Amino acid sequence: MSEASKHLVKFSDVSKKFGVVSALDKVSFEIGHGEFVFITGPSGAGKTTILKLILAELLPDSGKVEVGGVNTGNLKESETPLFRQKIGVVFQDFKVLMERTVAENVEVALAVIGLPEKEWSERVKHVLKLVGLTKQTNLFPAQLSGGELQRVSLARALVVNPMILLADEPTGNLDWETSDSVMELFEKINKEGKTVIMATHNKEIVKKHQKRVIHIVGGKISKT
Numbered sequence: 001m002s003e004a005s006k007h008l009v010k011f012s013d014v015s016k017k018f019g020v021v022s023a024l025d026k027v028s029f030e031i032g033h034g035e036f037v038f039i040t041g042p043s044g045a046g047k048t049t050i051l052k053l054i055l056a057e058l059l060p061d062s063g064k065v066e067v068g069g070v071n072t073g074n075l076k077e078s079e080t081p082l083f084r085q086k087i088g089v090v091f092q093d094f095k096v097l098m099e100r101t102v103a104e105n106v107e108v109a110l111a112v113i114g115l116p117e118k119e120w121s122e123r124v125k126h127v128l129k130l131v132g133l134t135k136q137t138n139l140f141p142a143q144l145s146g147g148e149l150q151r152v153s154l155a156r157a158l159v160v161n162p163m164i165l166l167a168d169e170p171t172g173n174l175d176w177e178t179s180d181s182v183m184e185l186f187e188k189i190n191k192e193g194k195t196v197i198m199a200t201h202n203k204e205i206v207k208k209h210q211k212r213v214i215h216i217v218g219g220k221i222s223k224t
């Protein structure tokens with residue numbers, strides 16, 4: 001493995017401003033392969049900004065963001081889609097397509113990467129089993145609970161076998177019991193080797209899961 005890819009994610013003195021707002025101020029950290037890391041901090045702290053920088057949806061004003069040995073500041077526009085395929089993302093509001101079935105929602109991700117259609121059904125079946133949605137395969141989102149919807153979005157993120165799974169407040173719209181089972185699923189996925197980076201301000205979840213925490217306050221890393 002090259003020196004550059006020893007860490008899966010590396011922030012070196014990363015700063016990002018929006019107008020006069022300093023969203024991140026000289027933030028540095030490293031995340032290794034297979035880690036499960038919480039990014040915590042109050043609303044407006046800069047958590048989502050960190051995730052967007054990892055995805056290269058944003059670029060730093062100064063400093064360097066490296067993901068899998070790639071400096072996002074050096075990505076050409078033509079390289080961005082392939083780069084993003086290596087990162088699965090799950091959001092608070094699920095972002096599922098309401099007019100498509102569970103299986104079809106997952107297939108969309110495979111269509112995007114151009115996987116031949118004959119290989120879809122096996123991949124979809126496998127990932128839906130992983131997230132516990134085999135019975136729901138042919139249902140529509142309107143027929144599912146919040147926890148099940150989050151499992152659909154997890155399945156869609158995982159089906160392309162990304163290097164990293166990013167989650168932005170994945171339990172923000174779920175009640176405690178449902179959050180708990182979704183978190184168990186994230187734990188299981190991490191135990192199988194996937195690197196998980198999760199932004200949350202849910203202190204109960206962070207306390208229960210005992211993972212490494214990067215705590216951000218006002219755009220700076222702070223002690224918890």
Ligand SMILES: Nc1ncnc2c1ncn2[C@@H]1O[C@H](COP(=O)(O)OP(=O)(O)OP(=O)(O)O)[C@@H](O)[C@H]1O
Nearest residue numbers: 018021022023042043044045046047048049050201
């Ligand atoms: N596109 C943008 N334009 C202007 N300001 C922005 C933009 N994105 C983020 N900000 C500002 O940057 C700061 C950090 O925002 P960010 O979304 O990263 O916070 P967060 O920690 O994810 O908060 P929350 O817990 O509410 O999701 C905030 O002050 C926010 O208003």
Ligand SMILES: [Mg+2]
Nearest residue numbers: 047048049168
């Ligand atoms: Mg946020």
